[in-house]
Amino acid sequence: MAVITAGRLENGGAAVRLHNLRRTFDDLVVINRLTLDIRAGEFLAILGPSGCGKSTLLRLIARLVEPTTGTVEVTPADVKFHTAYVFQDAHLLPWRTVLENTVLPLELMGTDTAESAARARAALAEVGLAEAEVRYPAQLSGGMRMRVSLARALVTQPKLLLLDEPFAALDEITRFRLDIRLRELWLERGMTVIFVTHSITEAAFLADRAVVLTRKGGGIKMDRRLALPEIRRNELRASPEFGREMEALLAAMEEES
Amino acid sequence: MRKVLGRVVPAAIPLVVFMVGMEWLVRVGWIKAFLVPPPSAVFNTLLRDWRELFTALAKTSAGALAGFALGTVGGIAIGVFLSSSRAIQRAFYPYAVFFQTVPIIAIAPLLVIWFGYGMRTVVASAFIVSIFPVIANTLSGLLSTDPALRDLFRLYGASNSATLWKLRFPAALPQILTGLRIAGGLAVIGAIVGEFIGGQGLGSVVDVARTQQRTDKVFAAVLLASALGLALFGFINLLSRVLLRRWHASEQD
Numbered sequence: 302m303a304v305i306t307a308g309r310l311e312n313g314g315a316a317v318r319l320h321n322l323r324r325t326f327d328d329l330v331v332i333n334r335l336t337l338d339i340r341a342g343e344f345l346a347i348l349g350p351s352g353c354g355k356s357t358l359l360r361l362i363a364r365l366v367e368p369t370t371g372t373v374e375v376t377p378a379d380v381k382f383h384t385a386y387v388f389q390d391a392h393l394l395p396w397r398t399v400l401e402n403t404v405l406p407l408e409l410m411g412t413d414t415a416e417s418a419a420r421a422r423a424a425l426a427e428v429g430l431a432e433a434e435v436r437y438p439a440q441l442s443g444g445m446r447m448r449v450s451l452a453r454a455l456v457t458q459p460k461l462l463l464l465d466e467p468f469a470a471l472d473e474i475t476r477f478r479l480d481i482r483l484r485e486l487w488l489e490r491g492m493t494v495i496f497v498t499h500s501i502t503e504a505a506f507l508a509d510r511a512v513v514l515t516r517k518g519g520g521i522k523m524d525r526r527l528a529l530p531e532i533r534r535n536e537l538r539a540s541p542e543f544g545r546e547m548e549a550l551l552a553a554m555e556e557e558s
Numbered sequence: 559m560r561k562v563l564g565r566v567v568p569a570a571i572p573l574v575v576f577m578v579g580m581e582w583l584v585r586v587g588w589i590k591a592f593l594v595p596p597p598s599a600v601f602n603t604l605l606r607d608w609r610e611l612f613t614a615l616a617k618t619s620a621g622a623l624a625g626f627a628l629g630t631v632g633g634i635a636i637g638v639f640l641s642s643s644r645a646i647q648r649a650f651y652p653y654a655v656f657f658q659t660v661p662i663i664a665i666a667p668l669l670v671i672w673f674g675y676g677m678r679t680v681v682a683s684a685f686i687v688s689i690f691p692v693i694a695n696t697l698s699g700l701l702s703t704d705p706a707l708r709d710l711f712r713l714y715g716a717s718n719s720a721t722l723w724k725l726r727f728p729a730a731l732p733q734i735l736t737g738l739r740i741a742g743g744l745a746v747i748g749a750i751v752g753e754f755i756g757g758q759g760l761g762s763v764v765d766v767a768r769t770q771q772r773t774d775k776v777f778a779a780v781l782l783a784s785a786l787g788l789a790l791f792g793f794i795n796l797l798s799r800v801l802l803r804r805w806h807a808s809e810q811d
Contacts, residue, residue, distance in 0.1 A: 365709050386713055392706045395805045396728050409714035409724075437804045457714075 314493035322371035346504035349514030385454035391446035400434035618759035625684020626745035633692025641700035670756035683752030695737025699730025
């Protein structure tokens with residue numbers, strides 16, 4: 302695993318510190334007095350029932366929404382353009398090819414240079430889509446579109462990768478494959494990953510730490526380190542230690558639903 | 559070829575049945591020929607007066623196309639302007655609706671006073687009736703951008719103009735084209751109305767033939783005017799297929 306360790310040092314991740322965070326929309330309190338420290342390079346899953354403010358929390362971290370009160374602190378501070386966001390659906394531009402979609406963030410950041418295309422190709426290769434660069438989104442399957450979306454997020458070499466239920470709409474086999482690939486990419490790059498999901502299985506399989514949000518008021522119900530191996534394969538899903546972690550997360554979720 | 563035939567033949571059958579039926583009804587005397595001419599008489603008029611009719615068609619086409627082109631450019635520009643802020647929409651959109659509600663036939667005499675007899679009045683009339691659907695569809699297209707993609711553009715610090723030209727405008731294209739499809743037919747109507755009052759073309763042919771009780775000629779001119787509208791509609795459909803062919807898996811072979 303020497304190569305992986307080298308990769309982790311090269312890119313690194315960003316640390317995120319949420320302090321006493323509160324966000325309301327009109328009268329609705331979505332996030333209330335939430336304090337959470339996320340270490341650089343951590344893989345965190347945020348779990349919770351629908352409507353508990355998971356997406357809002359992610360948008361707060363990405364600075365797409367400002368907190369009503371409290372602070373979001375991301376270090377290093379230049380992390381603004383090193384944050385990538387993957388949505389629930391692929392959200393590609395239908396008039397652009399796969400390659401053009403993948404280059405987009407570099408274009409928008411104004412760092413579009415001669416090697417942009419090469420960087421986009423490298424990102425596509427990482428998600429196994431090197432062959433599809435000239436195709437259009439309408440010609441791809443749902444799983445392939447999500448891979449393009451992932452490549453678009455990776456192309457900027459983010460220090461912080463935020464994912465909002467990204468694989469929820471995919472069939473299980475495709476989802477399992479993407480789970481494994483995402484975990485590998487995290488190990489290779491050492492970026493901080495925050496993964497929002499309502500799937501207990503997915504949270505347990507992917508993350509090293511899982512936070513369960515309360516159903517109402519957007520607080521933290523449980524914050525747990527998962528005692529599972531670093532490299533994860535499908536066999537893990539049937540193992541007793543995986544079952545133990547699932548049970549713990551399930552118990553916390555059940556109390557909240 | 560078979561695909562083309564498969565689409566044309568079903569549409570042609572009612573037309574043929576209708577023509578034969580009309581011809582028969584007029585010949586047996588159930589319908590008076592000076593009220594509705596038999597299709598054969600309309601066809602003969604088209605052949606006999608073709609020089610006059612096609613000169614008129616060329617003029618109407620020029621007027622309708624110029625009005626449509628101005629309506630397209632102006633409508634898209636106004637739509638983009640209105641989409642720039644909610645305050646601007648509140649301030650100006652009610653006045654844009656004026657183009658939609660103005661009864662063109664009532665202000666056509668005014669257009670003659672302003673622009674004189676001739677092409678300029680015809681173009682102005684076509685422009686006024688065709689601009690609103692372009693404004694409305696451009697605006698609604700620009701305002702319905704996928705919020706997730708807007709977030710993505712913000713995340714990477716995209717400027718307003720980059721967001722407009724790389725995201726909002728291309729995303730609005732299907733709706734803008736829908737607006738153009740409506741505007742094309744309206745532009746032909748606007749041009750004919752303009753010609754009724756102060757121009758030369760199919761509209762004035764209809765007006766003159768009416769006073770001469772030449773219903774065959776009225777029908778011939780109306781036929782050519784609808785052919786013009788259809789041609790414009792077909793052109794915009796073609797344009798939309800070319801522009802949007804990448805969007806849908808179904809439109810590529």
